[in-house]
Amino acid sequence: MYSPAPRVVHERLLSLSAGVTVMQALQQSGLLAECPEIDLSQPDVFTVCIWGKKTTPTHVLRDLDRIEIFRPLTVDPKVARRERFQKQGTSRAGLFSKRRAGAKPGY
Structure with missing residues (x-):
């Protein structure tokens, strides 16, 4: 698999x-x-995995192994989440988005 x-x-x-x-x-x-x-000679750019666990191109396959090639991330997941949260605003996202009527803030 490759995306x-x-x-x-x-x-x-x-x-x-x-x-x-x-x-x-x-x-x-x-x-x-x-x-x-895809250039597998650059392990810091493309990562080869079997069922999500890193491996090498010389690894011998077993029955029903699934090879996955991971491409480099274009954006840091933490940064993307932070930007989504800022875009949505605090009222619609996050832990305190749904409050009971009459409840204290943060509960």
Whole structure:
């Protein structure tokens, strides 16, 4: 699986022989040819995982493994959440958005 952009997912289902590595599976899937921006030689840019756990391109696959390629984040999640909260305002979002009638502020 690889998602080059939000709401775009490239997914392949492969039947491979035993002893195939992550890199061999990606080459056989055609994903590396279809998405030339993927450069697995730069582990700080693209991360290869199996079921969400980091691995290397030389890792030998087992039955039913799912390879995931993570692209770099474009925005820090904490910053994005903070900006969304500021945009929505404190009255519509957050812990204290729904208050009971007559309740003290913050409860």
